[in-house]
Amino acid sequence: MLSTADLKTKIEAAIPGTTLKLVRESLLLENPNDLLKVARFLKESDLGLDYLSSVTGADYLTYLESVYHFYSMAQKSGPVVLRVRTDRQNPQIPSLTALYRGAEFQEREAYDMYGIVYEGHPDLRRVFMWEGFEGWPMRKDYQQEDSETLEMADVAWLENQGVKVPEPIKAKAEELEKQGKRALAQKPGQPEPQ
Amino acid sequence: MTEKTFSLHGAGDMDTQTLEINIGPQHPSTHGVFRMNVVLDGETIVSLKPVMGYLHRNHEQIAENMSYTGSMPYTDRLDYFNSMSNNFGYAMAVEKLANIEVPERAHYIRIIMAELTRLVNHVSVIGFLLNDLGAFFTPVLYAFREREKILDIFEEVAGARMMCNYLRFGGVKYDLSPEVLARIAGILKKFPKFLEEFETLLTKNEILCMRCQNVGVLPAELAVSASVTGPMLRASGVNYDIRKADNYSLYERFKFRVPLGQKGDVYDRYYVRILEMRESLKILEQAVKEIPAGDIMSKKMVPFLKSPRNFKPPVGEAYARVEAPKGELGYYVVSDGTAQPWRYHVRAPSFINLTILEDLCIGQKVADAIIILGSVDIVLGELDR
Amino acid sequence: METLDQIFVLSKKGILDFLGTFLPEWVVTLACVAITIKAIAVLGPVTMMYLTLMERKVIGRMQNRIGPNRVGKWGLLQPLADGVKMLTKEDIVPHGADAVSHFLAPILIVIPSLLAFAVIPFGRGMTPVDLNVGVLFFIAVSSTTTIAIFMASWGSRNKFSVLGGMRSAAQMISYEVPMVLSVVPVILIAGSLSTNDIVLAQAGWGGLKWFVFTPWGFFAFIIFFLCGVAECNRSPFDLPEGESEIVAGFHTEYSGMKFALFYMAEFMNSFTVSGLAATLFLGGWQGPFLPSWLWFFLKTYALIFVMIWFRGTLPRIRVDQLMGLAWKFLMPLTLVNILAAGLWYFTEGAARWLITASILAGSFWLLTKLNRGYTPEKRVYLFAE
Numbered sequence: 001m002l003s004t005a006d007l008k009t010k011i012e013a014a015i016p017g018t019t020l021k022l023v024r025e026s027l028l029l030e031n032p033n034d035l036l037k038v039a040r041f042l043k044e045s046d047l048g049l050d051y052l053s054s055v056t057g058a059d060y061l062t063y064l065e066s067v068y069h070f071y072s073m074a075q076k077s078g079p080v081v082l083r084v085r086t087d088r089q090n091p092q093i094p095s096l097t098a099l100y101r102g103a104e105f106q107e108r109e110a111y112d113m114y115g116i117v118y119e120g121h122p123d124l125r126r127v128f129m130w131e132g133f134e135g136w137p138m139r140k141d142y143q144q145e146d147s148e149t150l151e152m153a154d155v156a157w158l159e160n161q162g163v164k165v166p167e168p169i170k171a172k173a174e175e176l177e178k179q180g181k182r183a184l185a186q187k188p189g190q191p192e193p194q
Numbered sequence: 195m196t197e198k199t200f201s202l203h204g205a206g207d208m209d210t211q212t213l214e215i216n217i218g219p220q221h222p223s224t225h226g227v228f229r230m231n232v233v234l235d236g237e238t239i240v241s242l243k244p245v246m247g248y249l250h251r252n253h254e255q256i257a258e259n260m261s262y263t264g265s266m267p268y269t270d271r272l273d274y275f276n277s278m279s280n281n282f283g284y285a286m287a288v289e290k291l292a293n294i295e296v297p298e299r300a301h302y303i304r305i306i307m308a309e310l311t312r313l314v315n316h317v318s319v320i321g322f323l324l325n326d327l328g329a330f331f332t333p334v335l336y337a338f339r340e341r342e343k344i345l346d347i348f349e350e351v352a353g354a355r356m357m358c359n360y361l362r363f364g365g366v367k368y369d370l371s372p373e374v375l376a377r378i379a380g381i382l383k384k385f386p387k388f389l390e391e392f393e394t395l396l397t398k399n400e401i402l403c404m405r406c407q408n409v410g411v412l413p414a415e416l417a418v419s420a421s422v423t424g425p426m427l428r429a430s431g432v433n434y435d436i437r438k439a440d441n442y443s444l445y446e447r448f449k450f451r452v453p454l455g456q457k458g459d460v461y462d463r464y465y466v467r468i469l470e471m472r473e474s475l476k477i478l479e480q481a482v483k484e485i486p487a488g489d490i491m492s493k494k495m496v497p498f499l500k501s502p503r504n505f506k507p508p509v510g511e512a513y514a515r516v517e518a519p520k521g522e523l524g525y526y527v528v529s530d531g532t533a534q535p536w537r538y539h540v541r542a543p544s545f546i547n548l549t550i551l552e553d554l555c556i557g558q559k560v561a562d563a564i565i566i567l568g569s570v571d572i573v574l575g576e577l578d579r
Numbered sequence: 580m581e582t583l584d585q586i587f588v589l590s591k592k593g594i595l596d597f598l599g600t601f602l603p604e605w606v607v608t609l610a611c612v613a614i615t616i617k618a619i620a621v622l623g624p625v626t627m628m629y630l631t632l633m634e635r636k637v638i639g640r641m642q643n644r645i646g647p648n649r650v651g652k653w654g655l656l657q658p659l660a661d662g663v664k665m666l667t668k669e670d671i672v673p674h675g676a677d678a679v680s681h682f683l684a685p686i687l688i689v690i691p692s693l694l695a696f697a698v699i700p701f702g703r704g705m706t707p708v709d710l711n712v713g714v715l716f717f718i719a720v721s722s723t724t725t726i727a728i729f730m731a732s733w734g735s736r737n738k739f740s741v742l743g744g745m746r747s748a749a750q751m752i753s754y755e756v757p758m759v760l761s762v763v764p765v766i767l768i769a770g771s772l773s774t775n776d777i778v779l780a781q782a783g784w785g786g787l788k789w790f791v792f793t794p795w796g797f798f799a800f801i802i803f804f805l806c807g808v809a810e811c812n813r814s815p816f817d818l819p820e821g822e823s824e825i826v827a828g829f830h831t832e833y834s835g836m837k838f839a840l841f842y843m844a845e846f847m848n849s850f851t852v853s854g855l856a857a858t859l860f861l862g863g864w865q866g867p868f869l870p871s872w873l874w875f876f877l878k879t880y881a882l883i884f885v886m887i888w889f890r891g892t893l894p895r896i897r898v899d900q901l902m903g904l905a906w907k908f909l910m911p912l913t914l915v916n917i918l919a920a921g922l923w924y925f926t927e928g929a930a931r932w933l934i935t936a937s938i939l940a941g942s943f944w945l946l947t948k949l950n951r952g953y954t955p956e957k958r959v960y961l962f963a964e
Contacts, residue, residue: 024510050418051434054513054524054541067526069513073418073432076439079513102421105549113254128247128578138255215738237742237898328814328895335642401815401894433963451962462958469960560742561818561897 002047007080014041026067026081035084035094039068042080043099048072049080052100057110059139064091064114086116088139095121113138149183151176212240217563219248225322226574230551230563237559242552246545249578257538262288263362263502265538270357272540273576276315278307278348279518280576281361286442287514287525288363292507294495299488300365301444306378306481307360308516309474310348313385314341315519316425316467316474317392323464323568324396327405333396340388343381350374363505364495370485379482385475393468406461410554410566413458420550424521424543426570429466430458436517447484448477463569506533520544520571540579544572584870587618588704615707619696627846628658633880634887641891668835673736676832680734685833685840688727691720692847699854700774702864702872713774714766717855718759721810721848725751731841732829743829746818746898751810753905758806760913761799764920765790765859774855778863789862794936795920798943800860802909802916804882807852809905811845814890818898853882908946915942 002010008020008027015037021028029038042049049070058065063085070080084093095118096103107118108127115136118124126133135142150158150173155165176183218229227248233241253272257265269284270277282304289296296304318341321334345355351374352360352367360367396402412422417430427434435452437445453469455462491499498505509531515524521543528537547570555563582589591614599607632654636646647654672681698713700706710716725748732744766772768790769780781789790796809816830841857863857878866874896904919935926934 026511052421053515053522054526054539056526056537056539056541058528058537058539069524069526071439073434073439076434078440081513099419100421101416101419102546102549104420105545109545126247128250130247137252213738215742324894328817329893330638330814330890332638332642332891335644339643395892399894401896404900405894405897431961435963438963451964454961454963456959456961465958465960469962559897559899561895 011038011041014045023083026083028083028085032084032086032093035082035096036099038082039096039099042070042082047077047080048074049077050074052096052102053079055096055103055106055110057114057116057138059114061140063087064116064139066093066110066116068096091116092119093117094119095124097121112136115139143182144185146183146185149173149176151183210235217560225567225572226577228572228574228577230567232560232563234560239555239558239560239563242555242563244548244551246548246578249574251579253540253579254538257535259534261503261533262505262507262535263498265535266362267357267359269540270359271575272542272579273518273520273523273544273573274356275318275573276311276519277356277358278304278311278360279516279523281358282308282443283514283516283518283523283525284527285361285363286516287512287527288507290514291510291512291527291529292363292505294364294492296365296443296492297489298444298486300490300492302481302485303366303370303490304361304443305445305448306370306478306485307348307351307358307366309478309481310344310378312474312519313471313478314344316471317341319519319568319571320392320396320464320467323460323565324402326564326568327402333392336388336392340381340385347374347377347381350377362491362495362499364492364498365490367499369490375482375485378478382475382478382482386472389468389471397465397468403461405561405565406464406569407459408457409460409558409562410569411457411459412550412554416550416553417458421546422521422550424517424519424547424571425466425470426463426521426547428452429455429462431456436515436522440515442514442516445477448480450474450476460565460569463571503533506531511537515541518543520573520576521547523576540576542576542579544570544574544577545579548572548577584703584872586870587702587872591615619693619707623693623696623847624843626850627843628662630846630850630883631661631842632657633883634890637884637887638891641888662839665836665839670835670837671832673832675736677734677736680730681832684727684731684734685837685844687730688724688844689840689847691723691727692844692851694720695851696847698774699851700778700858700863701875702870705864705872706775709773709775711771711773714762714772714777714855714859717774717851718755718762721851722751722755724810724844724848727844728829731833735829735832737832740829740831743818743831747812747829749898750812750816750818750901750905753902754806754809754816757802757905757909757913758810760910761802761806761916762859763913763917764795764799767917767920768924774858774863778858778865781862782865785867789860789865791860793923794932794939795916795923796860798912798916798939799920800856802913803859804856804885806905806909807849807856808886808889809901811849811852811886813845813849813886815893815896816901817890818895818901849883849886850879853879853886856882903950908950911946912942915939 004022004025004027008022011020011027012018015034018034018038019030021030029035049072051071051073052068053071054067054069056067058067064087066084066086068082070082071078086093091114093116095107097107097118098120104122105127107121108124110116111118111124112126112128113136125131129137150165150169152173155170155173158165213234215232215234216229217232219227229245229248231243231245232239253268256268260268266281266284269280272280288294317337318334321337324333325331348358349355351370352358412426412430414430414432417427418432423434423436431454433452433454436442438452450473453466453473455466507529509529511526511528513524513526515522522541523543524541526537526539526541527535530536551567551570554566558566594614595607595611598610632647635657636654639646647657650656650660672678695717697708698706698710698717706713728747728751729744732740732747765777769777771777771780791800830838833841854875857875861878864871864875915938919938922938923931923935
C-alpha cells in the first residue's frame with residue numbers, strides 16, 4: 001500500500017494541473033473542480049479504488065469541507081482519504097454520483113446538514129429534515145429555534161388557518177418582535193471537566 | 195391522491211392511470227418509521243422513492259457537545275439491535291485517534307460479544323423477513339427463543355439486555371466470569387441444532403423459494419459502485435468482509451470462511467445470513483476456548499474510568515470501521531484537542547444500502563418490494579441517526 | 580345410544596308436541612322453522628367464537644407459547660372478553676367513505692355464511708333444510724361474499740383497501756372454478772345434489788366407502804380443501820388481508836362490531852367449507868360408536884385444525900403466483916378428475932383402480948412439469964477463506 005506522500009506524487013503526475021497537499025494522513029485537493037478527474041483516476045488506475053466508503057461534510061469555521069474515504073474491494077487495500085474545501089457563503093463541490101452510486105444519499109445528507117451543494121447530483125434535496133426546512137443544522141453557527149415559543153410569523157400563520165391564539169402567547173411574540181430577537185433554544189452547556 | 199395519466203402501453207391507444215401510494219411510515223412491515231413513495235401501475239412498481247428522517251435525532255451534533263465517553267451510550271441506540279457492534283466501532287475509532295493499546299483479553303471479549311451480536315441480528319432478520327412474507331410470526335418466535343438466551347448473557351455481563359454500553363476506550367468495562375463463559379459454551383453447543391430446526395421449514399420451502407428466488411437481483415458491479423456492504427454484498431458474489439480485509443482486533447487469529455452467494459436475489463441474502471451464522475459459531479468456539487487471562491482495560495485509560503470527562507485525545511482524525519451484522523459501520527472522529535469531538539460522523543450501513551432499493555424494486559410487485567426491503571435489513575436507528 | 584344420537588331431533592319434536600297441545604297448527608309450523616333458525620343462529624356465532632380461541636391456542640402452541648389462558652380456565656371465557664371489546668370500540672367511519680357500501684358490506688358478508696349452514700348435514704336426519712339441490716345452493720350462496728368484499732374495499736376510500744379488494748375479487752373468482760369442478764365427480768358418483776344423499780352414498784364397509792379413499796376422490800378432496808382455504812382468505816392465500824403489505828386490506832378501515840362481523844364471516848366460512856368437505860368426501864356424520872353429530876364435528880374440527888396449521892406454518896403466496904396455481908394447475912387437474920371419475924363409474928374391480936389412479940398420477944406429473952417455474956432452484960454457495 002502506497003504511503004500518502006507517494007500517492008500524492010502519483011496523482012499529481014497522472015493528472016497534470018492538480019495540486020494536492022498533505023494534511024495529516026489525508027490528501028487535500030486544492031481545486032474542487034479537479035475532484036472528478038482525481039476520483040476517476042483513483043477508480044480506474046491500478047490503484048483500483050472502486051469502493052467509496054464514506055462521504056462526510058465538516059465545518060471548520062472558515063470553510064466547509066467534504067471528506068471522502070476510498071477503499072479497494074479487489075485489492076483489499078486501505079483507506080485513501082481525500083478532502084475538498086469550499087467556502088461557507090456559496091459552497092459548491094462536484095458530485096461523485098456519476099462514478100460512485102453510493103455517494104448519492106451521502107451527498108444528500110451533507111447537503112441537508114451543511115448546505116454543501118453538489119453539482120451534478122441527480123436529486124439533491126433534503127433527506128433527514130423535512131422539505132421547506134430552513135437552515136443547515138450541523139453547522140457550528142446554527143441557531144435552533146425554540147419549539148415552545150411562537151414568533152409573530154407563526155402567530156400570523158396560525159390565525160390565517162383560523163386558530164385562535166391565546167393572548168399571553170401573542171403578547172410574548174409581539175415583545176420578541178419589538179426587541180428584534182428570535183426565539184432560540186438554549187444551547188446545551190458544555191460538560192465541565194471533572 | 196395524485197394520479198398521473200400517461201400511456202404506458204404503446205402509442206396512446208389505451209390510457210392508464212398510475213396509483214401513487216405511501217407505504218409507511220406507520221406500517222407493520224417497514225421495520226420502523228420509514229416511508230416509501232411508490233408509484234404503481236396495477237400491481238407493478240414504476241418508481242419508488244424512500245423518504246427518511248422520521249427518527250432523525252441528530253446524533254452527530256449531540257456528540258459534538260458530549261465528552262467522548264459520554265457518547266458511548268448514544269452509539270448503543272444507533273442500531274438498537276446490535277449495540278455491542280456499535281460500541282466496538284466507536285471504541286476502535288477513538289483508540290486509533292488517541293493511540294491506545296487494548297489488552298489481549300479485552301480483544302477476545304470484544305470479538306465474543308461482536309459475534310454473539312451477529313448471531314442475534316441474523317436470526318432476528320430472518321425471522322422478520324419471514325414475517326413480511328406472511329408466515330405470521332412463527333419463525334420470529336423460534337428465533338427469539340435463542341435470542342433470549344444471548345440477551346440474558348448480555349444482561350449478566352453488561353447490565354442491560356439491549357443497550358449494553360459495555361465497551362470503553364482501551365478495553366471493556368466489566369470482566370467475563372468463568373460461569374458466563376461456560377454459559378456461552380452451552381449456548382454454542384445447542385445453537386447448531388437450533389439452526390437446523392430453523393432451516394428445515396424454511397430453506398427448501400417451496401412457497402419461500404417461489405417468493406424469494408429471482409426477486410430483487412443485485413448485480414455485483416452495481417453493488418460495489420453503490421457502496422453496498424455486508425451480507426447484501428456478499429450475496430451478490432463480491433468477496434469483501436472487513437474482518438478479513440482489515441484484520442482488525444485479532445480476527446486474523448481465528449479460522450473462519452466467508453460465504454458468498456451467486457445470484458444476489460432475496461433468497462441468496464437469506465441463505466448467506468444462515469451460513470454466516472455458522473461461521474460465527476466457529477469463531478465463538480475458538481474464542482471461548484482460547485481466551486487468555488489478563489487485564490481488560492489498558493493501563494493508560496484506567497484513570498479515565500473514574501473521570502471520563504477529562505479524556506482529551508490529541509489533535510487529529512481517525513476513521514475506523516467494523517463488520518457490523520448489517521454491513522460496514524464506520525466512525526469518523528475529528529478531535530481538536532478538547533474534551534469534545536470537533537466532528538463525529540457515523541457511516542451507517544442501512545442508510546447506504548438503501549441507495550439501490552429503487553433499482554431493485556422497479557418492475558416487481560408491491561409484495562416483492564416489502565420482502566426486498568426486508569432482505570436489505572434496515573434499522574431506523576442507524577438509518578436516520 | 581339411539582336417543583343420544585337423535586337427541587336434538589327428539590328434543591325439537593318434544594317442544595313442538597308440547598306447543599301443539601295449546602297452540603293452533605300454523606303456530607306450530609312457525610315454531611318448527613323458528614327453532615331451526617334459532618339453533619343455527621346460536622350455533623354459528625358460538626362456533627366462531629370458540630374457533631377464534633382454538634386458533635389462538637393452537638397457533639400459540641406451534642410458536643412455542645401458550646395461547647390465552649387468563650380469562651377463565653384455559654382461556655375459555657376469552658371469546659366473551661373479545662366480544663365485549665369489539666362491541667365497546669368506537670365505530671370509525673372514514674371521512675369520505677361511501678356510507679351505504681361501508682355500512683352494508685359487513686352485513687352482506689355475514690349473511691351468506693349463515694345461509695350456508697342450512698344445507699350442512701350435522702347428523703342423522705339433522706340437516707336444517709334438506710334441499711334436493713343442497714350443494715348447488717351452498718356454492719351459489721358462498722360466491723356472493725366476493726361482492727361484499729368488493730363493497731368493503733371500495734367504500735373505504737383507501738388505496739390499500741382498493742388493492743386488497745381487487746386482489747380478493749380476483750382470487751375468489753379464480754378459486755371458485757376448481758372448487759366447483761372438484762365437486763362434480765362426487766355429484767356424478769353419488770347421483771344427487773342433496774347433501775344428505777351424498778352422505779348416504781358413502782355408507783357401508785365400515786367407512787371404507789368414503790369418497791376420499793378413491794383415487795378421484797382423493798384428488799378432489801385435496802383440491803376442494805385448497806380452494807376452500809382460498810375462498811376463506813386464509814393463509815397461505817390470505818393476500819386480500821395481507822397484513823404485512825397492505826395492512827389488513829379490505830377491512831383496514833373497519834373497527835368495532837363491523838370488524839367483528841368480518842372476522843365472524845371468515846371463521847364461519849371456514850367452518851362451513853370444512854363441514855362441506857367432511858360431508859362430500861369424508862363420509863359426513865357416519866362413524867361407529869359415537870353419536871352422528873359428534874362424528875361430524877370431529878371431522879370438521881380436524882379439517883379446521885389443518886387450516887390453522889397452514890396459517891401457523893406457511894408464508895404467503897404472491898398474487899400472480901396464486902392465479903397461476905388456480906388456472907394453470909388446479910383447473911386442468913379437476914377436468915382430468917371428472918374424466919377419471921366417469922371411467923370409475925363404468926369399470927369394475929381392480930381395473931377401475933388401475934385406470935383411474937394411473938390417469939390421475941400421470942396428469943399430475945405432467946402438470947407439475949409444465950408449471951416448472953415454481954420448483955426450488957438448486958443454489959451453489961462458495962466460501963472464501
